Amino acid sequence: MHPPRILLGVNIDHIATLRQARGTRYPDPVQAALLAEEAGADGITVHLREDRRHIQERDVRLLDEVLTTRMNLEMAVTEEMLAFAEKIRPAHVCLVPEKREELTTEGGLDVVGSLDAVVAACRRLAVAGCEVSLFIDPEPAQIEAAVTAGAPVIELHTGAYAEARGEAAALEHARLSAAVEMAADLGLTVNAGHGLHYHNVEAIAAIPGLHELNIGHGIIARALFVGLKEAVAEMKRLAIAGQEAGLLAALDEHDHGHPHAAPEHVDR
Ligand SMILES: CC(=O)[C@@H](O)[C@H](O)COP(=O)(O)O
Numbered sequence: 220m221h222p223p224r225i226l227l228g229v230n231i232d233h234i235a236t237l238r239q240a241r242g243t244r245y246p247d248p249v250q251a252a253l254l255a256e257e258a259g260a261d262g263i264t265v266h267l268r269e270d271r272r273h274i275q276e277r278d279v280r281l282l283d284e285v286l287t288t289r290m291n292l293e294m295a296v297t298e299e300m301l302a303f304a305e306k307i308r309p310a311h312v313c314l315v316p317e318k319r320e321e322l323t324t325e326g327g328l329d330v331v332g333s334l335d336a337v338v339a340a341c342r343r344l345a346v347a348g349c350e351v352s353l354f355i356d357p358e359p360a361q362i363e364a365a366v367t368a369g370a371p372v373i374e375l376h377t378g379a380y381a382e383a384r385g386e387a388a389a390l391e392h393a394r395l396s397a398a399v400e401m402a403a404d405l406g407l408t409v410n411a412g413h414g415l416h417y418h419n420v421e422a423i424a425a426i427p428g429l430h431e432l433n434i435g436h437g438i439i440a441r442a443l444f445v446g447l448k449e450a451v452a453e454m455k456r457l458a459i460a461g462q463e464a465g466l467l468a469a470l471d472e473h474d475h476g477h478p479h480a481a482p483e484h485v486d487r
């Protein structure tokens with residue numbers, strides 16, 4: 220049986236980064252979200268950071284009114300953010316770690332080390348009707364803790380894979396594949412994202428069992444040259460092609476005991 224087609228969530232944070240750089244009204248992340256939806260995005264992801272460096276609360280409120288797909292609100296596990304999410308009640312909330320001074324999200328949420336706070340957050344968000352996802356590193360202990368916390372979904376942080384080269388990239392890919400398999404066996408829905416772009420996405424999409432990829436920086440960067448709709452459509456084509464190639468590889472391995480070549484990481 221063919222598994223469901225892999226989904227693409229488009230992260231529009233960096234449209235807002237450009238706006239905030241000058242304090243203008245443009246470019247508008249809401250306009251970007253609507254274009255991304257027209258181009259085939261299956262959902263829109265925004266990260267409301269505590270320092271508000273890109274997405275603002277107003278953006279989240281407007282998106283909540285206009286999206287025809289669904290919003291995935293990324294946020295830290297803080298009282299301020301939980302209270303905000305309870306008001307907006309987005310379809311999905313992804314709990315992420317945050318450091319004020321970081322350039323970008325450096326690692327996954329330490330669910331093991333902050334279990335009580337994560338359990339409480341998952342409960343509050345579930346009562347508000349949000350499907351909760353935990354943004355974690357591909358580590359067995361964190362996956363088990365996500366199950367204990369009662370989160371139905373995890374998003375595996377692909378940043379270490381995206382930054383690795385050569386043998387190290389192959390090791391990170393293997394770590395991600397094992398994590399997807401383990402999490403899916405435990406009944407979790409498994410998403411992945413961070414640092415994915417046009418040259419590494421196929422190898423990740425080829426991992427059997429992935430539900431959705433969340434991609435932002437790479438798409439917005441490409442959009443500068445080809446336009447947002449083309450950038451989203453191209454990423455979606457690559458994700459689906461990667462998934463198809465992964466399925467072929469798995470079938471070959473099942474039928475002949477050796478895998479058909481799955482898409483490989485390309486160093487860039
Ligand atoms: C959690 C995550 O991976 C994304 O939301 C990412 O953090 C967005 O970009 P910035 O890290 O630049 O805010």
Ligand SMILES: NCC(=O)COP(=O)(O)O
Nearest residue numbers: 230412413414434435436
């Ligand atoms: N959760 C990952 C995400 O939303 C997008 O991350 P990136 O593609 O901007 O690195």
